[in-house]
Amino acid sequence: MRILHTSDWHIGRTFHGVDLLADQEFALSAIAEIVAVEKVDVVVVAGDVYDRSIPGADAVLACNRGLERIRAAGAVIVATPGNHDSAARLGAGAAFAAAGGLHLRTRVDELAEPVLLADGSGTVAFYGLPFLEPDVARRALGVPEARSHVEILTAAMARVREDLAGRPAGTRSVVLAHAFVVGGEASESERSISAGGVETVPASVFGGVDYVALGHLHTPQTLGERIRYSGSPLPYSFGERSHRKAVWVVDLDADGAVAVRRMDLPAVRGLSQVIGTLDELLADPQFADAENDYVSAVLTDERRPVDPMRRLKERFPFAVHMEWRRPGGNPELRYSERVRGRSDGEVTRSFLSDVRGEPTAAELRLVEQALAQAVSEKETAR
Numbered sequence: 001m002r003i004l005h006t007s008d009w010h011i012g013r014t015f016h017g018v019d020l021l022a023d024q025e026f027a028l029s030a031i032a033e034i035v036a037v038e039k040v041d042v043v044v045v046a047g048d049v050y051d052r053s054i055p056g057a058d059a060v061l062a063c064n065r066g067l068e069r070i071r072a073a074g075a076v077i078v079a080t081p082g083n084h085d086s087a088a089r090l091g092a093g094a095a096f097a098a099a100g101g102l103h104l105r106t107r108v109d110e111l112a113e114p115v116l117l118a119d120g121s122g123t124v125a126f127y128g129l130p131f132l133e134p135d136v137a138r139r140a141l142g143v144p145e146a147r148s149h150v151e152i153l154t155a156a157m158a159r160v161r162e163d164l165a166g167r168p169a170g171t172r173s174v175v176l177a178h179a180f181v182v183g184g185e186a187s188e189s190e191r192s193i194s195a196g197g198v199e200t201v202p203a204s205v206f207g208g209v210d211y212v213a214l215g216h217l218h219t220p221q222t223l224g225e226r227i228r229y230s231g232s233p234l235p236y237s238f239g240e241r242s243h244r245k246a247v248w249v250v251d252l253d254a255d256g257a258v259a260v261r262r263m264d265l266p267a268v269r270g271l272s273q274v275i276g277t278l279d280e281l282l283a284d285p286q287f288a289d290a291e292n293d294y295v296s297a298v299l300t301d302e303r304r305p306v307d308p309m310r311r312l313k314e315r316f317p318f319a320v321h322m323e324w325r326r327p328g329g330n331p332e333l334r335y336s337e338r339v340r341g342r343s344d345g346e347v348t349r350s351f352l353s354d355v356r357g358e359p360t361a362a363e364l365r366l367v368e369q370a371l372a373q374a375v376s377e378k379e380t381a382r
Contacts, residue, residue: 001119003174004040004075005248006031007215008232010084011066012059013051015236015294016320021062023268027233028066030265031247035073038249038263042117042124043075046215046230047082047131047178049090071101078103078115080128082178082215087130105176106130108140112159114173121254122170127160127209129153129177150201153179161208172256173209178216181206183223203227210256213248220246226258233265238296238321241271269294269318278305282315296321303357326354344371 011024035043050059070077079102081087091106098104103115105128114125132153138146141155157175164173180199203223206212212227218240220231230247244264251259272290274281275298281287295316299308304324312319342350348367352359359367 001117001121001124001172001252002039002041003211003213003250003252004031004035004038004043005046005211005213005228005230005250006043006233007046007178007213007230008048008082008218009045009063009066010048010051010232010234010236011063012055013236018294018318018320020234021058023234025062025066026268027245027265029069031233032066032069032073034247034249034263035070035075040073040075040249041119042126043070043077044126044174044176044213045077045079046176046213047080048084048215049079049081050085052084053086053089055089067102076101076103076117078105078126078128078176080105080176080178081130083131083133085131103128108132108137108156111156112163114163122172123168124172124174124252125164125167127163127173127175129156129160129175131178132156149179149199150205153177153201153205157205157208164209170254172252174211174213174252175206175209176213176215177206179214180216181214181223181227181229210252211250211258213250219243220248220262225260228260234268235271238271238273241273272296273298274316275300277301278308278311282311287315291316293318295319297323299324300327301357302327304355326357 009024009028013020031043034040049063055063067077081090087106091104094104094106103126105111105115108130111127111129114127117124117126132149134147134149134152137152138144141152141159143151143155146152146155160175164171179201182200182202206227210226214227214229217229218232218236219229221229223229228248231243231245233245235241235243235245245267246262246264249261249263253259270293272293273296274287274290276284277300281297295312295318297312297316297319299305299322301324305311309319309322312322345368348371349359349364352363
């Protein structure tokens with residue numbers, strides 16, 4: 001059986017306020033094309049199908065179109081929720097969806113009830129472990145004393161192995177799970193899943209199955225031949241600008257052995273960080289390659305420029321983030337030390353310099369007048 005391992009679609013996510021739905025649909029179309037070319041039998045989505053527990057209508061429509069393309073390309077789909085999804089909402093209508101080839105495994109009390117799919121060599125059991133928040137899942141799993149993700153996932157996998165042991169000899173197995181497994185490398189766009197206890201779990205928790213399709217971390221990673229993260233189909237932070245997004249094509253043979261290939265996804269739009277004065281960024285040819293990327297600009301002007309983002313967009317129409325770093329930075333002193341022995345006027349002038357550049361003489365006169373008036377009003381009140 002040929003399986004395509006994906007995760008962390010985060011449909012509906014924005015990037016510094018920019019709508020990514022068109023980019024996400026492009027990425028899902030690329031996945032559907034891989035399904036068709038590689039003749040994939042099953043696509044698994046290991047959590048975070050949506051970016052929010054209550055996705056917007058446009059996000060739901062975009063996701064549905066992506067699922068339809070994948071299904072039309074010839075693959076059955078098995079998906080489970082992550083920490084961003086609402087399990088109840090994602091699983092609504094699951095029985096009807098299954099009839100059309102979309103299997104949504106969202107309920108804790110059903111995690112040991114696999115999706116059974118057959119190929120020429122027999123049956124493969126797909127177990128979908130929804131994101132298991134310890135405070136919520138421990139009673140459903142019969143371990144009320146559990147507080148950590150390790151304890152919860154240990155209990156969940158015990159149920160999976162018990163079910164698998166009762167199935168006919170030769171039944172192969174795949175587990176989908178959304179978790180932070182020891183050895184995985186996080187990036188800045190993942191939301192912590194530590195609520196309710198220690199979040200990391202050892203890979204050994206997932207022993208006894210043929211392949212573990214992990215979600216939550218956004219970079220493709222191999223923790224072992226049989227346990228991997230596929231990562232997200234798009235970069236969702238500038239910290240991921242050097243990442244190449246991908247999916248795993250997993251061939252599961254009759255004996256449960258796996259052969260895994262990485263398939264890179266096309267980059268929808270690049271991410272670039274540019275650093276320099278505003279005039280340099282607008283004119284220097286070295287930044288030409290970033291003109292069609294999502295851009296994070298670091299301005300190094302001595303004074304904060306006026307309306308810098310509008311001007312940046314003249315050259316970089318997809319600029320989404322800007323910060324001003326004054327050359328040399330600011331003295332790393334405690335505030336009390338910085339103002340000790342200084343007059344009100346000096347403190348105010350320093351503040352203005354820190355936040356917007358050296359004030360003009362006219363601005364300083366206005367500050368002096370305001371301070372004088374404040375002192376006068378205070379004396380009058382006495």
